[in-house]
Amino acid sequence: MDPMAYGRSAADRHGRRDARHPAAFATAAASIASFLVGMDVLIVNVALPTIARDLGGDMAVQQWVVDGYSLLFAALLLLCGNLADCWGAKRVFIAGATLFAAASLFSSFAWSMAVLVAGRCLLGVASALILPASMSLINEANPNPRRRAWALALWGAGGASASAVGPLLGGLLTPVHWSLVFAINVPFCLLVLLLTLRVAPSPRRPKPFDWTGQTLALTGFVLFIAGVIEIGSLGVNSPLAWGLTAGGAFTLAAFVRSQTRARAPMMPLGLFRVRGMQVALMIGFVMIFNWYGMVFISTMFLQNDRGMGTLAAGLVFVPSAFVTVFGNIVGGRIITALGSRFSITLGLAIMIAGFLFEFLYPAPIPVWVIATGLSVVGFGAAITTPAAAGVVLASVDAAQAGIASAMFNTFRQVGGAAGVAVFGVVATFLPTLTLALRAVFLASAALLALILAFELLCWRGR
Template identity: 35%
Template sequence: MAQRAEDRAGSQAGRVVLALACAAQFMVVLDISVVNVALPSVQRALGFADGSQQWVVNAYALAFAGFLLLGGRLADLVGRRRALVLGLLLFSGASLAGGLANSAELLVTARAAQGLGAAVLAPATLTVLTTTFPEGPRRTRALATWTAVGMAGGTAGNLLGGVLTEYLSWRSILLINVPVGVVAVLLAKRYLPGAPEKGRGRPLDVAGAVLSTGGLAALTFGIDQARTHSWATASTALLGGFAALAAFLVVEARFAQEPLIPLRLFRLRAVSVGNVAMLLAGAGLNPMWYFLTLYMQQSLHYSPLETGLGFLPHTVLTIVVTARLAPWLVDRVGSRALIVTGALIAAAGFWWQGQITADSGYLPGILGPAIVFSLGSGLLNTPLTATVTAGISAADAGAASGLMNTTKQFGGALGLAVLVSLTASDLTTPQALAAQYGSAFRTIAAVLVVVAAAALALPAPRDRRAP
């Protein structure tokens, strides 16, 4: 009787921890895109110069990407609860400051602070899950739910941003984070262990933090410049970013007492090969939303609201497959087989999507391909996330989480920049634009075939070894 009561209490605590991690991850991903629809209103309200309002988006992206490795390691050095609470407080406080901002400069600064909070928060949520749930079916189900909620946040951003801006104010898209953050802090203090954890109090790798943050921020800025201008314009930032990251690897290998990324992690094939597959998957799957949005609005002439509603089947199907079907299949066929299968199914869906024309209706041009590639991506994401975080000791869980988030973030940014540069032209007719977007989708299909090939090099579950 006492054992059953203890099991029920542990199960309830696990559900609360999962809900907490998912809520925090939803906020982080949502705020990447939620401001897009509100930018014209923000420009009018705060007097942004033409073009400069994009820094409301870029400030968040630069800080988020730049500090991810550091944010991931903080959970190992100061404790999971402390890192999660710190990220929540910083993110919520910056949201409050941004929602009350009365100048363009203050809003951009608040968005950068939000990005810093997100860089601490995103890897902390994953670390909490991987250290709360032991490897096996329970962890797989928890990671599936976490991944599905993150996808929902990414796809809901534009729709929610439009609704809040139209019926309340652009300020509400930031202020809504404050009550959610307060509740999450209270839950974290109540349900996450606060006792001293092994590894707390170790020195922070300051040199590694400066080099990785500067290098990642420079690469992110360079990729954004390549997407919006040209690769030649971005070359200085890109070269500087690569040089800083090369110096970072030297520091981590030779000088750091407690490196941000222990290079011993890369001895695990699940980590080294898995993060390559994650980079390529992000480069293929993330840009899909950008090109489908343009296709629906420029070729099919959908309104912004119609476009947002047009994405609902993608969102619902991906969430259902990711959260329900994928964990069940992982237990029966294994992660590696499911990653390969999911990548190939998604590739088939994107190849179908690549056949679009300006005359394609919603059913054959959007919904049909969406069913196929959403099924594939849903099958792919959960086992890939579980694979790159498997076999990691608790002391390195934060570092591994930060690495995975960084890989995924940069994969998406790099894929979008490359695809935009490949399809950029002065064509304006709906037919020509549809042909360009079709070319982008066929390229994504090819990338996902490469993901399937890379996944074949992942270890089978019985071959995993702790670092």
């Protein structure tokens, strides 16, 4: 055997192993960050009554502790997606993780509700920096479609499991002290930063900044999402809520018009003509609309109708966390074996089956039915989400990965805010939470069936 050939072979193997390491670090950092961003949406809910006893504040102020995070998160995603493309995903990701750690410490030492709301808004800004950059990091580190599918499955597992782990951690930490629900973020952020140091630098793609578009987009999203939130808080007869929503819709329409005239638009409208983007954006919106609405109404049902405590209610969501992580792993295998289109179709069908199972079960609805339904829906979502994210990244070139990821996640966050508000309004009009829960199950199944039909129609014959 030629010793030089052996040397070259060993060197090649060593080089391939070295090449895998940055991808592994990027995937791990992005997945942990996805978990953090998702967990911080829900972990504070359980602690709110205790926080209010210490710091004061009525129900509206408590709601803004939650919604201040979601509002800034959703409103800034498009800007941060552009920043990830212009400045480099790694730089923006590091900035977001650093701000997340600082804002978490600031929130944990809050001395008033106003300060806490400010801290939550800073956390929303940090999350907006992190999320599109995390998808771009995965895209850059995993150019091979099969490995990218696995990486996105792990990234999806981080975000999906957080929705169940968040309430549970909140229930465990709050009895010690409510500040721990924020302080717990810091060691996770430090781990993310350490992992990111081993990630290869991201390319910078400087381009003119669309100040008009960004101003209109930020203003429009803030007004619209605030209006949706206030409809859920103040009711459908609130002039303020509808005024905010109408103002936001008008401003967003002006933003879309500005994008047709801008020399370097911050949200290229041509992406909406890409078939894969159309499907992924619709899926992202409806899935999170249904999931957040279901979690919100289910939590109310378990605590108010079933008389369960906050920790016990949080435990109902734990099985779905494990099933969701398993689903993301299985989903990665399905994507690599059968493709994203098959995975999306299968995942949507499973979610529809889960919602129908809960809807058709005779009253009274047992707790195990809710836990089982959450797990089935979570399993379907775990298969669908990384496949949809993969479609987004495959539909655009590398230079637009950040803004495409931001568009996908913007639709998801707006869907989540709308789901809580809409289903919350439905609950106020129905006589019992049991009926509200059934309405959520039926409406969710119907919406997903429409998306499934839309997806099959879009890809028929392709």
